[in-house]
Amino acid sequence: MTKKQSLFFRFLLFLAGAGIILIAFFLSTGDREFNQIDTFFWASISLMYLIFFLPFFFSAINIGNFSGKIPVLSLLWLGIILYIAASVVIIILLIKAYVISLNTAIIIQAVLLFLFFVDVYGAYFAGSHVRAVATEEAGKQQFLARIKSKARDLQLSVDRLPVEYEKAQKILKQALDDIKYIYPVNGGVGSDLELKIIQLLDTLAELADGISSGAHPSALESEAENLQMLVNKRKLLRN
Numbered sequence: 001m002t003k004k005q006s007l008f009f010r011f012l013l014f015l016a017g018a019g020i021i022l023i024a025f026f027l028s029t030g031d032r033e034f035n036q037i038d039t040f041f042w043a044s045i046s047l048m049y050l051i052f053f054l055p056f057f058f059s060a061i062n063i064g065n066f067s068g069k070i071p072v073l074s075l076l077w078l079g080i081i082l083y084i085a086a087s088v089v090i091i092i093l094l095i096k097a098y099v100i101s102l103n104t105a106i107i108i109q110a111v112l113l114f115l116f117f118v119d120v121y122g123a124y125f126a127g128s129h130v131r132a133v134a135t136e137e138a139g140k141q142q143f144l145a146r147i148k149s150k151a152r153d154l155q156l157s158v159d160r161l162p163v164e165y166e167k168a169q170k171i172l173k174q175a176l177d178d179i180k181y182i183y184p185v186n187g188g189v190g191s192d193l194e195l196k197i198i199q200l201l202d203t204l205a206e207l208a209d210g211i212s213s214g215a216h217p218s219a220l221e222s223e224a225e226n227l228q229m230l231v232n233k234r235k236l237l238r239n
Contacts (some may be wrong), residue, residue, distance in 0.1 A: 010056045021049060036102055037095060044091060044109060048084045051116065055080070079119030086112050143194035144184060150201040151179045157208035165211065171224040172204070178231045185237045193234045200227050 025042055055076055090108055093099040100108075155176050161169045179197075184190075204227060207217045 010053075014053050014056070017049060017053070021045060040102060040105060040109075041091060041095065044087050047109075047113070048087050051080055051083055054120070073123075076120065076123040079116050079123070083112055083116045143191060143198060144182060147179060147182070147194060147197050147201065150198065150205070151176045154201055154205050154208065157205060157212070161208065161211060165220060168221040168224045171221070171228050175224065175228040175231045178228075178235060182231070182234050190234055190237045193230055193237075197227065197230050197234065200230060 029038065055073065087109065090100070090105050090112075094102065094105045154172070158169055158172045158176065200223060204220070204223055207220045207223065210217055211220070
């Protein structure tokens with residue numbers, strides 16, 4: 001089901017539910033006089049229905065924002081369930097038990113609605129926080145993932161270097177092994193070093209490929225030492 005089809009289907013469900021409420025309204029009221037308590041009752045029913053459908057149409061809070069640590073949808077649905085349950089209790093106390101007055105019921109309902117909107121704001125804020133954290137983590141991993149991927153590819157070429165490149169091979173193996181122990185740091189302080197490491201890994205890959213093709217680049221050892229220096233500097237960075 002496409003996004004447009006899903007939205008259309010939800011809209012049809014919403015209209016169907018609203019139609020059921022309208023039918024119940026006309027069948028229950030009939031020709032009798034409509035009083036203030038009737039108005040409060042049907043306004044409460046309509047409000048509960050709108051709030052129940054809120055997660056299906058409120059695009060700022062959706063399943064994509066769900067997190068194991070901050071369950072945004074759970075927070076929102078908890079607020080919906082509590083609001084509807086409390087509204088039903090108010091209706092019963094007003095219409096069946098005659099424990100509270102209409103004015104009291106209206107005041108309590110207004111307070112409940114305010115608390116529910118606080119809950120919605122909390123859920124939205126939680127969702128925004130989750131997205132911000134995910135973006136920050138992705139940013140920290142952006143270069144590291146590329147570095148470790150390129151390091152794995154280069155390792156294959158390093159293992160095939162001829163014996164005359166033994167020193168460069170040893171330096172590169174150590175540097176590539178050290179890359180495994182580079183961890184993300186906050187604030188992007190390691191980004192410049194990481195970018196330089198990526199560029200150097202590309203250069204070394206070209207040099208190693210050139211050796212496989214019969215070339216004899218003299219820069220391999222010096223570039224290997226540069227890589228080891230950059231990797232050591234990056235390893236020193238900690239949160």
